[in-house]
Amino acid sequence: MARAENKETVGPVARMAATMAKRLRLKKGWTQEYLGAQMGFTGAAISAMERLIHPVSDDMLVQLERVLGGGTGMFDDMRELVRLEKLPEQFREYASIEQKAVALWLYANHVVHGLFQTEAYARALITGTYPQPTPERAEELIVARMARKKLFDRKPVCEIELVLDESVLTRTIGNEEVMREQLAYLAECARRDNVNLQVLPMNAGLGGKYAGDRGDLNIVETPEHDHVTYLEIQGESLLITDRAKVSIHRQRHAKIRAQALDPRRSLGFIEELAGVRR
Template sequence: MARAENKETAGPTTRLVADIARKMRARKGWTQEQLGKELGYTAAAVSAMETCAQPASDEMLVKLERVLGDGMGIFEQAREYVRLDKYPAQFKNYALLEQKAVGLHLYATLVVHGLFQTEEYARALIGGGYPPLPEHRVEELVEARLARRALFEREPVALIEVVLEESVLRRTIGSEDVMRGQMRHLAECARRRNVTLQVLPLDAGLSGEYAGAYGGMNLIETPDHDRLVYLEPQDESLLIKDPGKVSTYAQRYARIRAQALHPRESLGLVEQLAGEQR
């Protein structure tokens, strides 16, 4: 839904795309209605895009490239950066790192890591958060979150390891049907050759050690083979670059992984839970 306040909060890429689209439309001598017909949208939708009342969706950018791009790839290239405009401010720096990472080592303690969420799970989670978000913002964030999954298909492939607390798998988000779909998706991800999924069981602390007590983390290896840590407590974010601190987090992650179930056992548990959801 187009909203007037979006015009004030639109990011720089969204504004640039709107300006380029408006100028290229004018160069062709088309009205907003004519462009809308070419794209399969209403004139109102084109107007909302051009005024930033409703930022261009990923689908609209694909169509803009076909209709107005003239083979230059402007709108195609803009897709990545328009998605970044839609992310919460505290997440944008990490999103860029995630897209280009050669290695990710992830530990999630409360909900399924965003990179592995289904559309239904993401919508239930984002839509059920506090403070409540307007529906159009929920849809923007869901679209942006799902776009992150392109990392799984990227060349060269990224090595991705994720450890999920067992409580994450047993916490119902949305509905039991949503959780069934989420478990099936996790199982599919776990079967990818570049993905290792492990579950930290509920009884991991029985031995007297519980390495996951400090909360979730994202360890990132950049294309230059630098290592960083990203933390996101509540609505804040922290990107850690200090080598000594990063080393401590990496060691802690290694202990968490060592206390988790073997990948084959973890996949079996996910598959079992997918069958148990009723």
């Protein structure tokens, strides 16, 4: 059954994709059932997409390009934009900036940073949050989060400095197997040439100096070599461009990094938790 709230939340690019798909289908004289059969979907799925009951999925855009695109690439061009539309509203602007970043300075002290999450870890987080999303919405968020990983292999290279609080590594999300996989993946990421991963140990506050007390931190260097900070808490976000404030954030990240284990010791610590043997 069509739900009005679904239609209201569908973004303009997803609406355009649905409109173009319907126009091209009708131009060919195809039924929804026939188009669905060509794409590997049901006629009901095509109907739901065209009527904006369920926004077009990434897999559907791939098949629309193959079956209806005619080599134009128009549905392929929509894929990244549709993924951005499906992100939480407060995160969309930052996500676009993140994908173009020259460098990232990151600190996470609650859960593994989204860029570094495995699919199983992300799934456990997203499906276990409150309020709990629908299965369809959860899948959209998981796909969008995994799509961010293309930044790791992008050219030109993005240099990434990540500091993880030790509590992030010892807090079980999902189950033990999910965590072992996540820890092994972090170790794999730490070996990348463009990634510097450090662990801020639990005893970093000894002596009364603890630079990580203000919470998560995301600092981006843009292609224009400007710097911006992104902060998020309890579903609210803040994108900061004021140079003086961002400068303080960069200095604070440097303090956090200085209090962390060095990269080699950090990697060894993660491998030990993961049970990895080199």
